[in-house]
Amino acid sequence: MITNETLSDIREYSPQNFLITTLYLQIDGAPQQSHLIALKDLIKQRKGELDNQNLRPEIASSISDDFKRISDFINFEFSRQGTRTLAIFSCSAVKYWHILPLQLPLRNSLAVGNGPYLLPLNMVLEEYDRFLVILIERAKARLFEVFAGEIREHSSILDEVPRKVKVGGFGGAEERRIARHIEDLVRRHYKNVSDAAYELHKKYSFNYVILCGNDQNSKEFPHYLHNSLQEHVVTCAAEEFGASLKEIQERVLPAIREIKQKQEQKVLKRLFDQVNSGGLGIVGIDSTIRALQQGQVNSLVVREGYTKNGFRCENCRSLLTERGECDYCGGSTHPVMDLVDEAVQEALHQGCQVKWITSANMQLETAGKIGAILRFKI
Template structure:
């Protein structure tokens, strides 16, 4: 499902009409995660906190909503295809918004006056939203590709009235006289060819214009184009607005008449190649800056220190790598070794995944977070790195 700014705006606008507390849930549902147990324990903890700070009626309404969420989770979340994370915003008046995403985020349950959308907005910033234009000389189709989902926008489909070259030739030939027609055949061909070329250009320009309009309207971040590898490709490129040319992630060889799943696979491959290239660039920057000066650090402990000092511009982490660590519940101080908190001297709590906590810390400091999905053996020795805002 696409996360459009529109949907989040809807959520924000809704908030102005009610003062009921909003329940925000981030739940990892992919195995081996035992999401039912996890949800149950988050609800138990939150219930205990709410009991003390909410009046009785309101607390009971929220508690019923928890029951509804648990029932819904039990019935629908097992084995969701392509889904790792479910995000729900709901309140006691019946408002319900649900997102299903193929990436993980730290699990979270919040009951607050406002929806807790920060992790979701991070996802929006973190992943490219691709608009895929597939066009040939007669047809054009537009798809969105986001977090692995490929959806067509049927209202955008264009079938232009470009005359078929062969058919026109046949009708000219049959309409013409005998002997003389042959003499003019050459000229006629040229004229027809010119006419067809004009029509194709008109069609490609209209497709490019529509693409630009839609791209801006729906906040896409990258464009991918699929065309047959013939003259249409450079022609279409010429018609693209410079704004789109700057955001072109790649091209593939296809016609709009191909089945959707073939187009999807080609678009995914093109996006993956672009993302690999992008990841490589980030990792190169990381190694370059850490060897040539002190504007980057590598390794979990140095990154934790940089996070504590608010130095992190971009946190780079190996997706899927997990390791235990320790967290101070008072001030969110992190450590990979069990010590008393150096800031407040309280004992620290053990956590399953210190990298999750690092991501949270980075988000709190408005740092960018980049997940490395592809294999980079050099980087995998460190699991984490950070490009810094300033050195110390």
């Protein structure tokens, strides 16, 4: 599972006098063998670009070895089952090799630089919500973390809480006393679970809490949560306490999708409110690319899966939608495989938010599948 600690460990590695190769390659969801074709194309394109950079022989040799090792690994060693995107970080000259299987789709890219190319993973940490899932019963609980398509279990809590019993006695007094004792133990159990949840929250900063329990437990337990967790609680149907990680993830997936859809609807409403009022909203690839080049973009809004060919200036590196002289410096331009991906990377470099729209929306489709909320107008 991706965490800030994961990225810190990778980020801290910086080989002296050599370059690191970083690959992101979509595996699952693509036709069989298509990822191998995509990898071949990425390596061919990157080799062509590097041939013009007059690299020192030892650096060029290390990069060439990276490409070969990556290709050999994916063709002959890697098992694609269960992986949606494969990330690899390599520097053959110093024998650095790090593999990171991911459970979410990231755009294909192959980068070579002084350090690992981590923008796509940084975007994941910023864009995806982190969920604390609590499988709650009156005497036991399990706590899970769900993030970016992955799930892991953090803890299991078992407390001594007797079942309700019926006993004799004058006017049922003894039975009521036992019932009060049981309810007190249940409250202590809820408090123990709440304390464990808050400790996890302090470490991982969850955006939402999803409760899996029967109606009574789901109604009673939220009152014991810390205030910072009570604000974003959603519930889903109860699951068997011994359920597998896969079963738990499948149970909470509809709730996660509903949250994501509501968030996307808010983003689109804000965008088109600004567009329709003549405010700080634009749509369409031409207007969006131009605004991005002029530093106007605050939030970039993109339909997931949208791709388009485009161009980049060889002199000032500006992005362009049309072939010809650069609009900004008059320099020559060269084609880029995916103008949308280049725009996303440029937006991240500028510190913009990137909002991916995963569900179909006719308004966005008609407007060109891309738009932006601006910082200012020119």
